[in-house]
Amino acid sequence: MNRRSALLLIALSGLSGCGSPGFAEPLPSAGPEVDYGWPARSADLTHGFCFTLVRGIKPYALIERLGGDELERVEWYRVVGPGDGETGDPKRFFIGIASAGDWSILVEDNGSLGVTSQIVEPLSADGGEIVSYRGGGGGPGRLMVFRDGNLALDLDTAAPERAGGGGLDEFRSELTTAGLLDARGVTDPTGAALGFMARHTGIALTAAFLRDRTYLLVTVPKP
Secondary structure (H helix, E strand, C coil), rough: HHHHHHHHHHHHHHCCCCCCCCCCCCCCCCCCCCCCCCHHCHHHHCCCCCEEEECCCCCCHHHHHHEEEEEEEHHHHHHHHCCCCCCCCCCEEEEEEECCCCCCEEEEECCCHHHCCHHHHHHHHCCCCEEEECCCCCCCCEEEEEECCCEEEEEEEECCCCCCCCHHHHHHHHHHHCCCCCCCCCCCCCHHHHHHHHHCCCCCHHHHHHHHCCCEEEEEECC
């Protein structure tokens, strides 16, 4: 039994953690000097990752709306360090949740909850917004935006010309600035996608920013 499966058994026995993730520090700069390509060089994210930003829902409320179980309060390396993603429990997502300002941050080690429409789209209802990127692992990435209960953007970095979503025209300038709609092709999809997320949300998901946070380690049933 791997570590995460063992934690799941503990949580379901009623011994879940009770701490609150820290989020009081100022938001980081989203300027062009920020290194957004760091995940490609991170040994912790070798098999892929998913970063999701959820506006207007705090971590504990988010856990409740996801129908999740809190396992414990952990640091960054406990979220991604094992490198086993969801191995050992194919029926659940494993995610780390922290906060920054009005946004909740979801981190997944080789997971895909953040780009599973039937889960995240309803979370954006009533004026909410969700921005997520699933990438790494040597494959193309997928950038999605959900707003007010609808899909606003869906872009596969392997075929950006096929991007869709009700807000595509609105996002076109931001996507071009980030390099995601460059006709010459995307050479660094992760850097481009995280750059887009930073400009759009004001949250720069740098290595230092994510590693300095405390997370609620949570499991969520797969649909």
